[in-house]
Amino acid sequence: MFQPTEDILALDAMFNQELVDCLPGIFYLYEVIGDEAYLKRWNNKHQTVTGRTPEELLNANLMSFVGEETQPYLKECFNVLIETGSVKNVYANILSKEDGEVPYVFEGFGFSLHNRNFFMGMGMDVSDLMSAKEQIKRLELQKQQKEKELFSIALQEQEKEELLQNVLLKLENIERQDVNHLRSKDIKTLTSEIKNHFSTHDNWRVFKKLFKEIHYNFFETLSATHPNITKGELKYCAYLKMQMHTSEVCSIMNISKEGLAKKRYRLKKKLGLKPEEQLDEYIISF
Incomplete structure (x- = not known):
């Protein structure tokens, strides 16, 4: 010195x-x-x-x-x-x-x-602290990117389902009107394939896999706490966990705001939440 x-x-x-x-x-x-x-x-x-x-x-x-x-x-x-x-x-x-x-x-x-x-x-x-902050920032950016991908997957799936539903309705209508046996048989085959898509093709698995990369044990913990929760309700809870806007959820689920409000009410009651408790905050806590 x-x-x-x-x-x-x-x-x-x-x-x-x-x-x-x-x-x-x-x-x-x-x-x-x-x-x-x-x-x-x-x-x-x-x-x-x-x-x-x-x-x-x-x-x-x-x-x-x-x-x-x-x-x-x-x-x-x-x-x-x-x-x-x-x-x-x-x-x-x-x-x-x-x-x-x-x-x-x-x-x-x-x-x-x-x-x-x-x-x-x-x-x-505070070199280590600053490095940790940079790492957290990078992880947050990655999380935001993955959540955008999740939203895109959910929206694309909904649009595809709507398209197939419309095609199926039109084919069934043609089938009822068509007198040509051969064409009717082809249409039946096509409608059968489309219906089979709805029963076997599940983009939910893709969504769930990507979602778990961000939120890990969310589905397991929520399901363990509420064993009677359905797959559809789990999917909606995932949207809440992602803090999606009401308009985005309505678009993805093809539901009106009034219909969504009823769904929220039923889910809140099913989860045993008190009137003063917020559904969004409860789901985000998992």
Whole structure:
């Protein structure tokens, strides 16, 4: 540690260098002169992280430890410290000669000594925290993308079902009117294939698989809590879990808002919810 000059010997009685060197983060003590702050005390961690010599650290300006883009923000935090006497949760990248910019969270507390103003505080490395936040952000973006895919699958399936239903109705109508036995037989075969599609082809499996990649045990937990819940109700609960808008759900389920309201009422009653309890909040909690 660089030896202090005579003008700040009074600080020696207040700080134990061995103690501050044991702190897990960087320690600093600045003297406030006008609108600027100059470093007067630090610990070994501060010196190691910044990569500066004791001569470079002594009387270094506060702003010299961050990049130009961060200085306006740091200046605002410094002003808060001057006005209120303390500041916490200041997130900024500290400049390091070896590692470039290292994310830290800082705090400071002001005090006066012999008619001179100072502030001291600590900074903690939050590299792991910032990495975790970035990972969470990436996962959230992936989740949003998958939910868009889920919505698209559900909507496409509904549109296809409607189309096949219309074709089936028209074919059955032609079958009843057609007197040609051969054509009638072909139409029966076609209608049989379409009906078979409704009984065997289940896009719900695709939807469910993709949904479980996002919400894991949602279906299992909900079904275990409410064993009598049907597949159709599970599907609607999945839409609630995705926080779809009412208009989107009505479109996918091909149901009116009034019909959806009745469905919600029956489901809420089936789940045993009290009148004051919200169905959406209950489903989202799973």
